[in-house]
Amino acid sequence: MGYESRELIKINEYLSKKGINTSEDEILKVIFEFVAEKEDELLAIVKRKKSEEILKCWLETPVEVEKTDALKEHNSVI
Numbered sequence: 001m002g003y004e005s006r007e008l009i010k011i012n013e014y015l016s017k018k019g020i021n022t023s024e025d026e027i028l029k030v031i032f033e034f035v036a037e038k039e040d041e042l043l044a045i046v047k048r049k050k051s052e053e054i055l056k057c058w059l060e061t062p063v064e065v066e067k068t069d070a071l072k073e074h075n076s077v078i
Contacts, residue, residue, distance in 0.1 A: 008024040
């Protein structure tokens with residue numbers, strides 16, 4: 001809960017600097033309303049980020065390869 005509270009405090013401080021004074025509860029309500037209105041966009045962003053994470057891990061994973069002489073192996077089969 002401490003993490004969420006710190007983030008809400010940061011949001012509240014930012015809004016205060018902009019001249020908007022509101023409670024943390026009101027900020028949460030507005031965030032939930034916004035997310036509900038933009039649900040499809042939010043889900044698309046989450047899916048894209050997850051795909052990017054998977055791709056990044058896949059690209060960072062070394063692939064072990066073994067050098068072969070495919071032509072020699074092919075000729076020995078024929």
